[in-house]
Amino acid sequence: MRKAAATRALLQEQAMALFVQQGFDETTVAQIAEAAGVSQMTFFRYFPTKDAVVFDDPYDPVIADLVAAQDAGLPALERVRLGLLAAWSSVPDPVDGAVRDRIRLIAGHTRLAAGIWENNRRTEDLIVEALTGTGVGRIEARVAAGACLGGLTAALLDWASAPDGHELRDRMNTALDLLGDSGGRGRRTR
Secondary structure (H helix, E strand, C coil), X not given: CHHHHHHHHHHHHHHXXXXXXXXXXXXXXXXXXXXXXXXXXXXXXXXXXXXXXXHCCCCHHHHHHHHXXXXXXXXXXXXXXXXXXXXXXXXXXXXXXXXXXXXXXXHCXXXXXXXXXXXHHHHXXXXXXXXXXXXXXXXXXXXXXXXHHHHHHHHHHHHHHCCCCCCHHHXXXXXXXXXXXXXXXXXXXX
C-alpha cells in the first residue's frame, strides 16, 4: 500500500514539475512516466487521464462525512459551512509552492479551469447526498453546497493568483466566515 501511495505521489510531483516547466499541453504522459521512472501503463493505473493528475482530490468523502456529522437542526448552508471548516482544519497547510503552482496552472488553462467546476460538481453531489440523507430538501442542499464551494473556489483562485502573505487556510476560513455572515452583518438597509 505504501509503495502505491509513493508511486502516485511521485507521478503527481513529476507531472507538476513538467507542467510548470514546459506547459500542460506540451507535456505528454510518456514524459511524466519517464520522469517518474515508470511505464505509461503504470501511469494509467493511477490516473485515467493527464488532467486527473491535476484534479486528484482524496478529501471529497471526508468532506461529505463532516457535513453529515453537523447538527441536523442547523440550516443546510450552516451545516455545509461548518463541515468545510472542519475539513480545512484537518488538512495541513501547504508549506511549499506546489499547491499554488497547481492552482495557477489550472486557472491559466481554459480546459483545466473548466475542470474546477466539474471537480466541484462531484464534491457538491457528495455533499447533497449527505444532506438529503438527513432530511434536507434537494434544492436547499444543492444551493447550500454550491454557495459554499463557489466561495471556496473564489478564495482559492484569489490566493493562487495574488499572493499577499495570507496562508491558504486563512483565506479559506475567511471565505467560509463571509458565508456565515450572510445572515445580516455587512448588509446595507434601505
